[in-house]
Each structure stands twice: as structure tokens, then as C-alpha cells.
Amino acid sequence: MSELQKDFLFVLIKSLSTSEKRQFKLYVNRLGINVDAKFLLLFSELDKMKEYNEEIILEKKISSKLQLSNLKAHLYKQILISLRLNPSHQNNRIQLREQLDFATILYQKGLYKQALKILDKAKQSALDLDEKSIASEIIELEKVIESQFITRSIDGRADELILQSTEINKQNSYATQLSNLSLKLYSEMLTHGYIKNDNDRENILNFFDSNIKNIDLKKLNFTEKLWYYKAHVWKNQLLQDYKYTIKYAYQWVELFHQNLEMIKNHPVWYIKGNTYLFKTLFIYGSIKGIEKRFEKFESIVKSDAFIHNENSQSLIFLNYYNTKMNLYFIKGDFFNGTKMIPELELKMEKHRDKIDEHHFLVLYLKIAAMFFGSKNYQNTVKYGQKIINSKGNVQEDLLFHTRILMLMAKFESGFDDDYDDFVKATMKFAKKMKNPGDLHFGIVDFFKKINDRNPKEQAIAFNEFEKELEISSQNKYDKRTLMYIDIHGWVTSKVRNVDVIEIIKEKVKLK
Structure with a gap:
């Protein structure tokens, strides 16, 4: 645009x-x-x-x-x-604010009883829906009115309002503390990416522990629990500790399933929780886990009770197609996966104005990878080029692994007139990355080695590099680099002279 x-x-x-x-x-x-x-x-x-x-x-x-x-x-x-x-x-939050506005108008007209009646009803609804910020505003207006409207029950009312105000402020304090922590961790993930060494790990853990040590989960209501689980998901994402990412993503989603009325109040967070759960189950290769939970997710978001607006529909679109494509990847069913691409591109165009560029580029990378798996190398390069040519602020990891996928496609296809230039450009890009690791340079060096070699020399290079990747796969800080594009599986398929689909199916069985 x-x-x-x-x-x-x-x-x-x-x-x-x-x-x-x-x-x-x-x-x-x-x-x-x-x-x-x-x-x-x-x-x-x-x-x-x-x-x-x-x-x-x-x-x-x-x-x-x-x-x-x-x-x-x-x-x-x-x-x-x-x-x-x-x-x-219309949603609960807008309706509550409308009631607060009505009560304010009645108060300004001196109709105190009418104002208090509306406020009392709205406050109960706000507390039931765990909308504590609005409930706090309602109580503050009740205090103002009660201080001017003298009744015999003022003593009891005063104690009641003071108790409610104190409790809500305490809960709001927890919510603010946890939401600040969650936002900081999410920002860290977007700006610096996943941890790359022990020092990064220690910094994240110290920051997290210092901000959450005084929080007792048993004392939290729905909203604070939601922020609590979000913070843990984002922390474990940063640490690449996917076992605990699944644990807290599951608790995030189950929190909604135990409080179904809250899905209507927070549809975006329900979708996001499921998104993280599906993504992490994909990393573990859990086909049954994804299919079972995806079925429940679909039944809820397709129901009449779910809030259907442009924002929620765009997020559902992302969740649906990312998950469907991930299932094709796990199963190694690339040829059927490519049949979905025309439909996906039509939907992408429809939602283009509602979704940020990064999420579109991730979909392009998945499309390129799907074409690679189905041996359509020309389209792999075509969609990879869309990412490289993007003028937005694209994440370095996404750009680097797009280039690696394109090198794999250029090598496989034999249409390699610009192969050497592309290797040089990729090495130049790796050197400009903020925190490139040895593995980044090792991957580019490998592609430089295998070009213009005879088949015997290439076989030796693939064997040597497969051993290097096996060592890297045991390194907790290299895991993420090997997850973006399964170069390890591709290299192994060359060493064993089998289709990469067979390697994928073996990995799923082992997982």
C-alpha cells in the first residue's frame, strides 16, 4: 500500500x-x-x-x-x-461505559438516586465480567455522589465502598504489574529475538523473577491470571523452553474454557492463546494434539456467541491458515498443502489492511517452503523474493532463513546462474545481522562449498555438514536457527539418498 x-x-x-x-x-x-x-x-x-x-x-x-x-x-x-x-x-465494555456516562449526566442534573441505581447495577456487571478498571471508575463516582447525597445508611455504604475500592485497587495493582511484565517480554522478543547465550538467559530470568516474586497466583482473579499466563508464555518463548511454553499456553486457553463468558469479553486473547498453543505443539510435532484442540477452537470461534468483527476475523484467518499449513508440514503432505495456496492468497488480499506486514511475510515463507517440499523450486524462489524485496522493517531471522530456503531451491533446481552472487549476498547479509552465530556463517559456508563440486565431493561435504548440524541440534541456543527451515532434514535426506518427506515422517514418529 x-x-x-x-x-x-x-x-x-x-x-x-x-x-x-x-x-x-x-x-x-x-x-x-x-x-x-x-x-x-x-x-x-x-x-x-x-x-x-x-x-x-x-x-x-x-x-x-x-x-x-x-x-x-x-x-x-x-x-x-x-x-x-x-x-x-457493541460489547460489554462499551455498554458499561455507556451506563457510567448516563449516571454522570444524571448526577450533574442532581438526580442522585437515579444515578446511584444505574451505578450499582453497572458495578455488579463490571465485577462479574472482571472489568476492574471500569468498576473502579464507577466506585469513585459512587463516592462522590454519596458524599453529597446524605442518607441514613451512609455509614454502612461508606464501609462497603471503601472495602470494594481497596480490593479493586489491589487487583488493579497486580494487573498493572503483570501486564507491564508481559508487554516488556513481548517487546524484547520483537526487538532482540530469542536468547542467544547464557548471559541473555540470566538477564531474562533475573528480570522476570524480580517482577513476579511477590505475585501469588491463588489471589488472582481472571484478568490477572490471564496476564500471569501470558508473561510465562512469552518468557519461555524467549528462553526457547517449549515444554513450559506449552504448559502456560494450555493454562491460558483453559482459563477461558473454565470461564466461557470471558471469551466474548476478550475474544482476541482467546485467539492468541490458541495461536501460541498450536505453534508450540507444531514444534513438538504433535499432530493429534493440534487436531484435537484445533477442532474445539473452530467450534467456539464459529459459534454465534463469539464476537465476529474485522479484528477477530483477521486473527482467526491467521490462526487457521498457519495451523493448517503446519499440519501439512508435520505430515510431509506438501503436494496437498500447495492446493490450499490459491485460496490462501485470496484471503490474504482480503485481510491485507488489517494485518501487519510481518505476519504476511511469515505466510509467504510457509508458501515458499510448501512449494520446496513439493519440488516446485521456481515458486519457492518466487515467494522467497517477495520477502527479500519487502520494504518494511523485516525481522533478520526471517530474511536470513528465506535466503537459505532459496539457496536450497537454487541448488536443487539447477537454475543456478546467480547462485554464487546469491551466496555472497547472503554472507554479506549475515555479517550485518545484529547477533549472528557461528551456525549462521557455517550454513552459508556450506552452500559456498557445494557449488561447482563433482558429485563425490558434494557427498563428502553433505556428510561433514550433517555431523556439524547434529552437534548444533544439541546446542540449546542453535535450536531456533534449525527450526525456521529444516535444513538439517534436507541435508540428512541427501546423505541417506531419500526423499526429505521420509525424514520428516521419521522425526514425527520419534517426537
Whole structure:
């Protein structure tokens, strides 16, 4: 998408469904605004555009350049108000805040009893849904009203509100502490990646332990438990300790299954928990584990009770296709996996504006790997090139392993006119990485060795490198490098002169 297309108002309008556009126009008409109102004309013009073009707006004299910024801001606000009124966007949090707003208006009019009645009902709902931040705001407003509205029961009410306020503040403190820890660990994973040595490991463990040592799981409610499990998942992901990643991802998902009403309140976190669980089960090669839990996940997200909006649908799309492709990889069923790619690409285009570039590139890498497994090396290189040519901020590991997969495809296909140049470019890239390991350079050196060698010399090189990879596979800090692309399986297949699919099936049996 071009920079011009990223105009916030334009993107918002393009995200609207037909029914949402219809509702916006009905909302505007209810306001009694002239049909020629400038912001409505601007809406119609932007709706017709395929790409954002400010010059057309100015040429049609919808607005002057000086006034356009304010007009766009006003239209943006009106669209958001219209969307807020749309029943499809209503959720518990919005409804609770609406009740809090109503009570505030009644309080300002001096209708204290009516305000307190609404607040008491809303507070109970907020506590039932574990929405403690909103419950805390409700209690604070109750305190304000009670301090001005004198009743005989003020003593009892005061003690009740003080007790509720103290308990909620304590729980909010836990939630803040755990959410800060989770966010920091997630940020660490995105910015620096997985640990690469003992020093990294010690730093993560010290940071984690210092932030969680005073937290007692037994004292936590739903929201704090959710952050507690998230923090443990992200910590163990960083440490590449997948046994414990599965444990806490499972507890994260089961927390929702034990509190089914919370899935509606936190649909995104339900999807994310399942995503981490499926990914880690894939690392363990657990076909039955994935299929069993994936079936339950699908039944829940397809139910009428689940919140279906653009955000949740985009996340379900990612989870569904990543998991389906992972199952094809585990089974070594590459040829059937490639049959799904046309359907996947159509869905990718549909969700492009809702998902960040990184997740799209991961899907491209999986598509490239699927083509490699089915011996379609030309398409492997084609989709790998999409990742390399990406202009976004792409993770180094993703770029490096894309290059390795492409080298494997170039070697296998025999279409290797640019093979030497590509090896040199890959080595140059490895040297520029923030924390390259010896294994990174060893892999590139191997590809440099095997080109232009006779079959006997290549066989020797494959044998030697297979032994090196076997040693690396025992190194806990090299594990991740060998998980991205199964170069170890490919090299082993060459040493034993069998199809790589046979190696994959052997590994699954062993796991």
C-alpha cells in the first residue's frame, strides 16, 4: 500500500461494510444535516476513490486546502460515533461505559438516586465480567455522589465502598504489574529475538523473577491470571523452553474454557492463546494434539456467541491458515498443502489492511517452503523474493532463513546462474545481522562449498555438514536457527539418498 493510501480517514472509510455505510448516512440524516453538507460530500468522494487523492477533493471545491484538515477530522469523528451506535460493535465494555456516562449526566442534573441505581447495577456487571478498571471508575463516582447525597445508611455504604475500592485497587495493582511484565517480554522478543547465550538467559530470568516474586497466583482473579499466563508464555518463548511454553499456553486457553463468558469479553486473547498453543505443539510435532484442540477452537470461534468483527476475523484467518499449513508440514503432505495456496492468497488480499506486514511475510515463507517440499523450486524462489524485496522493517531471522530456503531451491533446481552472487549476498547479509552465530556463517559456508563440486565431493561435504548440524541440534541456543527451515532434514535426506518427506515422517514418529 502506498503512503498516500495510508491516510487514516481514507483507510477507515474503505474498511466500512455496506451496512455500516448505510447506517452512517441514516445517522447523518437523523441529525437533520443538509444533504449537501461538506463532510457528507467528502465522505461520498472518498468512498468512490480507489486510491487517496487530495487533488481531486480540491478540484471539486469540496473544501479549500486550508479547511480540509478540520473537515476530515470532523468526518472521522462522525463516522466513529455512527460505528459506536452500530449493534455489531457493541460489547460489554462499551455498554458499561455507556451506563457510567448516563449516571454522570444524571448526577450533574442532581438526580442522585437515579444515578446511584444505574451505578450499582453497572458495578455488579463490571465485577462479574472482571472489568476492574471500569468498576473502579464507577466506585469513585459512587463516592462522590454519596458524599453529597446524605442518607441514613451512609455509614454502612461508606464501609462497603471503601472495602470494594481497596480490593479493586489491589487487583488493579497486580494487573498493572503483570501486564507491564508481559508487554516488556513481548517487546524484547520483537526487538532482540530469542536468547542467544547464557548471559541473555540470566538477564531474562533475573528480570522476570524480580517482577513476579511477590505475585501469588491463588489471589488472582481472571484478568490477572490471564496476564500471569501470558508473561510465562512469552518468557519461555524467549528462553526457547517449549515444554513450559506449552504448559502456560494450555493454562491460558483453559482459563477461558473454565470461564466461557470471558471469551466474548476478550475474544482476541482467546485467539492468541490458541495461536501460541498450536505453534508450540507444531514444534513438538504433535499432530493429534493440534487436531484435537484445533477442532474445539473452530467450534467456539464459529459459534454465534463469539464476537465476529474485522479484528477477530483477521486473527482467526491467521490462526487457521498457519495451523493448517503446519499440519501439512508435520505430515510431509506438501503436494496437498500447495492446493490450499490459491485460496490462501485470496484471503490474504482480503485481510491485507488489517494485518501487519510481518505476519504476511511469515505466510509467504510457509508458501515458499510448501512449494520446496513439493519440488516446485521456481515458486519457492518466487515467494522467497517477495520477502527479500519487502520494504518494511523485516525481522533478520526471517530474511536470513528465506535466503537459505532459496539457496536450497537454487541448488536443487539447477537454475543456478546467480547462485554464487546469491551466496555472497547472503554472507554479506549475515555479517550485518545484529547477533549472528557461528551456525549462521557455517550454513552459508556450506552452500559456498557445494557449488561447482563433482558429485563425490558434494557427498563428502553433505556428510561433514550433517555431523556439524547434529552437534548444533544439541546446542540449546542453535535450536531456533534449525527450526525456521529444516535444513538439517534436507541435508540428512541427501546423505541417506531419500526423499526429505521420509525424514520428516521419521522425526514425527520419534517426537
